[in-house]
Amino acid sequence: MNILMIYPEYPDTYWSFSHALRFISKKVAVPPLGLLTISAMLPKNWNKKLIDMNMDKLKTVDLLWADYVFISAMHIQKESVDIVVKRCLAHQKKMVAGGPLFTQDYQNYPMIDHFVLNEAEITLPLFLKALENHEKLDKVYETKEFADLTQTPVPDYHLLSMKKYASMNLQVSRGCPYSCDFCEITTLLGHKVRMKDTQQIINELQALYDLNWRGAVSVVDDNFIGNRKQIKSELLPAMHNWMQAHKYPFVFNAQTSINIADDDILIKMMRDVGFKSIFIGIETVVEESLAECDKVQNRDRDLLQSVKKIQHNGMQVSGGFIVGFDNDQTNVFQRQIDFIQQSGIVAAMVGLLNAPKNTKLYERMKEENRLMLESSGNNTDFSMNFTPKMNKGDLLEGYNNIIKNIYSIKPFYKRIRQFLINFNATDMPSKRPEFSYILAFFKTIIIIGIYHRGWREYWKLLFWTLRKRPKLFMEAITFIVYGYHFRMVYGISR
Numbered sequence: 001m002n003i004l005m006i007y008p009e010y011p012d013t014y015w016s017f018s019h020a021l022r023f024i025s026k027k028v029a030v031p032p033l034g035l036l037t038i039s040a041m042l043p044k045n046w047n048k049k050l051i052d053m054n055m056d057k058l059k060t061v062d063l064l065w066a067d068y069v070f071i072s073a074m075h076i077q078k079e080s081v082d083i084v085v086k087r088c089l090a091h092q093k094k095m096v097a098g099g100p101l102f103t104q105d106y107q108n109y110p111m112i113d114h115f116v117l118n119e120a121e122i123t124l125p126l127f128l129k130a131l132e133n134h135e136k137l138d139k140v141y142e143t144k145e146f147a148d149l150t151q152t153p154v155p156d157y158h159l160l161s162m163k164k165y166a167s168m169n170l171q172v173s174r175g176c177p178y179s180c181d182f183c184e185i186t187t188l189l190g191h192k193v194r195m196k197d198t199q200q201i202i203n204e205l206q207a208l209y210d211l212n213w214r215g216a217v218s219v220v221d222d223n224f225i226g227n228r229k230q231i232k233s234e235l236l237p238a239m240h241n242w243m244q245a246h247k248y249p250f251v252f253n254a255q256t257s258i259n260i261a262d263d264d265i266l267i268k269m270m271r272d273v274g275f276k277s278i279f280i281g282i283e284t285v286v287e288e289s290l291a292e293c294d295k296v297q298n299r300d301r302d303l304l305q306s307v308k309k310i311q312h313n314g315m316q317v318s319g320g321f322i323v324g325f326d327n328d329q330t331n332v333f334q335r336q337i338d339f340i341q342q343s344g345i346v347a348a349m350v351g352l353l354n355a356p357k358n359t360k361l362y363e364r365m366k367e368e369n370r371l372m373l374e375s376s377g378n379n380t381d382f383s384m385n386f387t388p389k390m391n392k393g394d395l396l397e398g399y400n401n402i403i404k405n406i407y408s409i410k411p412f413y414k415r416i417r418q419f420l421i422n423f424n425a426t427d428m429p430s431k432r433p434e435f436s437y438i439l440a441f442f443k444t445i446i447i448i449g450i451y452h453r454g455w456r457e458y459w460k461l462l463f464w465t466l467r468k469r470p471k472l473f474m475e476a477i478t479f480i481v482y483g484y485h486f487r488m489v490y491g492i493s494r
């Protein structure tokens, strides 16, 4: 059986890092982990091929080769999905689809033959069994159960053109103990945090290592510290031993809740393993809006001090911010700008509030007759899918103002400097910078230091870093490149 796995293209967004990747000669930020995991669950004697359309063209010869085409996608990949589906139909290929887009909206795709939805550890074996027994295949395989991740195989990383990716990714757990009202994670994956066992993670690290991967590894969990007890007592000690024994081949990043700031031991353990940066959903500095969206873990705390504490203890913080809550007043825009600038969160992703399906917010908006359309899945495209309380024009103008303020050249470079002051990286495991990063530095000299409007700020920051924070030189370069990407994505020229 020949299985062609297709990962559709996603547009140029904050998260694509497309304009930054050219500096390190990479094509795509991270690989399609879901499809790699599906691949590992298929019978070993089947032939499999992966096309990541973010780097490869979908060739007719590959479609003709396939007995089945497996498609996995998120909402943001919708446009590319339509193209893939059309081409499969033109060649009368059988399609099997899964992933967040189809789990929520499979009814919009009647032309797709089969849907393997929710957690593939449960639904895929049902599809495979029917196929193997030559039974009539169902249109939809779905479940309300949550999978036991200790049965999940090591993803088929060997299918990747690894060198073209900036980072590999791995999944440790699914589910989140919190209940933020705009987030669909708990409906889709549950409140109970289900973890792979420690040996599985070590096997995944070993698989990446054996395939000669070195460098960044992103943990894709929605909240890496959701099961803090197991993380601290089992996983991090085992990862530490493995990293030490292999001379620290990887640098990790993850997403966590802000209350990591309250746990000095956990921060130290993560940093010692090689976690260099974390993404935190800060959302808003307005206490009433945090209460409104049920972000309990962010409430009644000094968010600024929490961020600074993490940075001071050796981990970079990037953050997600939202405007458009019912409790937001017109001063929210300046308050968010001030917080972002003071915190030294260089990679600050600010979005307008949206209500995805399967969230409490979606239900509330429906009840209040404020729902207008489905969420686009792109929280930086200036779209909202419900009517906000604040005047829509004022909200969009204020949002636009935040974007211009935080990504424009001067404030952006000022924020990098603030981060370099806050950050303390003294006792992290030290690594020689990769060649691609050294090359990236020389590219920044030409592209940003000579031909870009921000050349003056570029040189000022480089000399300042060399004088004041020389050990953080590569961090400064990395953030300069991020800034270039953000300005390109948002069309900001100054």
Ligand code: SF4
Binding pocket: 176, 177, 178, 179, 180, 183, 184, 185, 186, 222, 223, 257, 281
């Ligand atoms: S903490 Fe993050 S993953 Fe968990 S419910 Fe809130 S937004 Fe979702």
